[in-house]
Amino acid sequence: MNTPFDHPEPRQVEPGEYPALDEALALLNRDVAATLPAEGPLGLMALPHWEDGEPENVYVTRANGEWWGNPVWRGEDDSAGATLSSVADAAQDTITERLWQAWPVCTLHGLGMHLSSAEDGSPAWLCVGKGGDPEHVRALVGELDTIHRPHRPNRKRKGKSKG
DSSP states (O other): OOOTTTOOOEEOOOOSSHHHHHHHHHHHHHHHHHHOOTTOOOEEEEEEOOSSSSSEEEEOOOSSSOOSSOOOOOSSSHHHHHHHHHHHHHHHHHHHHHHTOSSSBTTOOOOOOOEEOOOOOOOEEOOOOOOOOOOOEEEEEGGGGTTTOOOOOTOTTTTOOOO
C-alpha cells in the first residue's frame, strides 16, 4: 500500500496497453491538432493506485508529459462513448490548467466550450452562446477539425497576388 507521503514514479503508457483509451485519445488528438497545432499530441501516463490490488490511475498528458486533474474515469460503463467522454474531460482539464487558457473555444462566439452530449448521446463540445444566441453543440468530440483549420501563414490568400 502506498501512503500519501510516498512519491510513486509515473510511467508513460505504451500503445496497446489500454486499447479503448488509445482509440479515444486518437479522436481527441484530432481536436488538439485542429485547435492547437503547435501543442503536439496528447499522451497517457499511469501512476500506481494508493490501495494494493486496485488498478493504476491513468492520466491524459500534454506531449511534454505534464498533466493536471483527475485520472481517466473507468467505471461500470465501458462503452466507447463513456470512455471518450472520460478522456475528453481529462484532456480538457490538462490543457486548460497547464496552458492556462480555455480549450476548446467556439469559433463563433470565442467562448470556452464544455463537454456535453449531442442529441444521439455522442460526446460533444457545447457552447453556451452569447448575445442572445442559444447554446449549441459546435462539434462532436474528435470532429473539431471539420470546423477549425490550422493557421497557415505562408498560404496565399484568395484575390491577393504577390507583386
